[in-house]
Amino acid sequence: GQQVMQIPQYQHVQEGEDFTTYCNSSTTLSNIQWYKQRPGGHPVFLIQLVKSGEVKKQKRLTFQFGEAKKNSSLHITATQTTDVGTYFCAGYSNSGYALNFGKGTSLLVTP
Amino acid sequence: EPEVTQTPSHQVTQMGQEVILRCVPISNHLYFYWYRQILGQKVEFLVSFYNNEISEKSEIFDDQFSVERPDGSNFTLKIRSTKLEDSAMYFCASSVIAGSGNTIYFGEGSWLTVV
DSSP states (O other): OEEEEEEOOOOETTTTEEEEEEEEEEEEEOOOEEEEOOOOOOOOEEEEEEEEEEEETTTEEEEETTTTTTTEEEEESOOOGOOEEEEEEEEOOOOOOEEOOOOEEEEEEEO | OOOOOEOEEEEEEOOTTOEEEEEEEOOTEEEEEHHHHHHHHTOEEEEEEEEHHHHHHOOOTTTEEEEEEEEEEEEEESSSOOOOOOOOOOEEESSSSHHHHEEEEOOOOOEEOOO
8 A cells, every 4th residue: 555654764954954854655646735743732734736747835845746746845944943743745645545654753942 | 713523531441341432523514533642653544434434444443433424513432341441532533625735624632442
């Protein structure tokens, strides 16, 4: 079945440094979604990418979808302590009902 | 903003006991889901539910698990005979549509501890 992999598993940065997490799927994705989970919280939808090579920005966050639609990245510029949390990418199963999450990248930002 | 609500927020149960986790999805949503997250691990799909029947389930969702929509607002997950390895955060979620283009909204979770 489809597997979604993410690296790195953990990242510790100083406030103001940049951060990137990478997501790779074993199969071509129709779209990819990104979620953020704060410590002790629930996953919150950030964005969805659909088109090959698509790039979307949300303030300091930049999301990319690979040309082959098998990989994606999330880049945060000038991290802040409010960015702390685990960032998950997720892709839908072929049926469209199951969202398969990657293992996530836990970001720790030190002031 | 509408949200998915879950009860209880935390439940401790003895191994072998039955547990029912309750959820109220967002009112105009048609698709309902249960996911679980073992401490420190990824979010795992359990089951999706549409039009009063299961539309997809994962390998985790074995005969010990069942889901039900007993009335027009609640969506429940029942674990018949809990095991220690069922200890996890269980997230209910809902969406307007399914598949591509779909945004899933998660509840805050029910933390289940089996002792």
